Amino acid sequence: VQASRFSLMDHLDGYNRVMLVQADLAEPLVRAQLQQARDLLATGQGPLLVFFHARAAALEERGQVLAWAGLAAAHRDDLSLAVCQAARSRRVDAAPPAPFRTSTLVRFWAAALGATELLAPHPVAVQTGGVLLRIRRAADPPESRELLELVLAAASLELDVVVCFEAEALSMLAGEQGAGWFQLRDHELARMVTTAADPAELECIDSTALARWQAERTVLEA
Amino acid sequence: MTFESGGRSVLVIDGQRLALDANGHLHDPAAWRPAVAEALAERDGIQLSEDHWWLIEFVRHHHHKYGTPPLMRVLVAAYRVHAGDDRLTSRALYRLFPDNPVRQACLYGGLAKPDWCI
Numbered sequence: 001v002q003a004s005r006f007s008l009m010d011h012l013d014g015y016n017r018v019m020l021v022q023a024d025l026a027e028p029l030v031r032a033q034l035q036q037a038r039d040l041l042a043t044g045q046g047p048l049l050v051f052f053h054a055r056a057a058a059l060e061e062r063g064q065v066l067a068w069a070g071l072a073a074a075h076r077d078d079l080s081l082a083v084c085q086a087a088r089s090r091r092v093d094a095a096p097p098a099p100f101r102t103s104t105l106v107r108f109w110a111a112a113l114g115a116t117e118l119l120a121p122h123p124v125a126v127q128t129g130g131v132l133l134r135i136r137r138a139a140d141p142p143e144s145r146e147l148l149e150l151v152l153a154a155a156s157l158e159l160d161v162v163v164c165f166e167a168e169a170l171s172m173l174a175g176e177q178g179a180g181w182f183q184l185r186d187h188e189l190a191r192m193v194t195t196a197a198d199p200a201e202l203e204c205i206d207s208t209a210l211a212r213w214q215a216e217r218t219v220l221e222a
Numbered sequence: 223m224t225f226e227s228g229g230r231s232v233l234v235i236d237g238q239r240l241a242l243d244a245n246g247h248l249h250d251p252a253a254w255r256p257a258v259a260e261a262l263a264e265r266d267g268i269q270l271s272e273d274h275w276w277l278i279e280f281v282r283h284h285h286h287k288y289g290t291p292p293l294m295r296v297l298v299a300a301y302r303v304h305a306g307d308d309r310l311t312s313r314a315l316y317r318l319f320p321d322n323p324v325r326q327a328c329l330y331g332g333l334a335k336p337d338w339c340i
Contacts (some may be wrong), residue, residue: 086339104339148290153340156293176289183288187296 015049018112020120020220022054022143025064030056033121034067037079041071046078049115051108052100054146057087058096059096072099082107086149090142105153112218120220129216130160135169136221144172147222148180152175155189162213164205167196225265235261245335247328254332262330270330274318278306281327291324291336 019037023030033050040048050068052059059065072079082103083096096102107127112118118126139147155163163184166172175182182201184190192201195210226232231242235257241249246262248254259278263270268276280300284292291301294312302310312323319326328336 055277084339104340107262136295149338152290152293152338156295156340158295161281180289183284183290183292185295187299189296191292202340
């Protein structure tokens with residue numbers, strides 16, 4: 001019965017809030033996200049979808065896994081725990097334990113756009129003006145590839161996406177690993193910009209443009 | 223051209239044995255050549271036409287340049303230009319490869335099965 005209900009919620013995008021978890025479960029940021037989820041559910045601000053992507057999909061750190069599962073058991077009708085199928089299979093050759101279930105990045109976006117608030121990791125109102133992904137620092141493979149996949153999934157839904165690379169993130173665009181990002185620009189899938197003084201091959205934007213986008217768009221930070 | 227199996231699937235073309243992975247894709251993408259595409263497609267009951275080849279080559283080129291297969295919307299946009307028809311949709315691509323145009327183009331094009339969930 002529970003599985004059927006979750007399927008129906010996915011179909012209807014019936015989540016009030018969607019949380020994106022990308023770091024290792026043991027990291028302080030994710031522990032804070034767990035507490036944030038507890039607080040939201042305790043104050044009746046669900047239904048909440050928590051989507052575990054990138055390193056979080058490994059679901060390492062048994063204590064934290066049990067804590068999330070316990071929260072789901074306590075809020076059976078208001079919390080769904082979804083794990084990115086691709087990120088999971090890159091790290092673990094096994095399905096996630098119940099009540100976690102596998103899902104896709106496209107489903108993540110569909111749920112996020114139907115919600116009122118996205119927590120990625122900071123809470124922001126879901127805006128109709130598109131998506132802004134701010135990449136503050138370079139990620140190593142496979143996380144860099146998984147960030148690109150997050151954008152490609154949004155692009156596959158034809159969302160209007162801007163990806164802003166800050167100075168410390170520009171190294172992600174170098175070499176063979178970085179080549180994949182340029183399909184966003186070459187095929188007009190997303191706008192690639194930077195705030196760095198030396199923009200390399202990207203369009204340089206100032207703080208005014210960035211502030212405007214932050215006000216108009218749903219913002220994710222990585 | 224023959225297929226052998228038993229433990230691991232093998233495609234044999236002109237006496238050369240090419241290992242296939244668990245998903246039926248070439249184990250070594252560098253071993254790909256057009257005869258591989260023809261053999262794998264023929265096994266699935268598909269006779270490769272000029273448009274099939276265009277699709278396979280587009281996906282191979284995209285993968286070589288960016289390290290990923292193209293999104294379906296990229297493929298549709300490129301196919302419209304190729305065919306000179308702005309009205310074409312993804313249905314036209316599904317007519318070529320009914321299971322999944324991107325995945326089948328990867329399969330016949332000697333690329334690994336896409337490991338993403340897009």
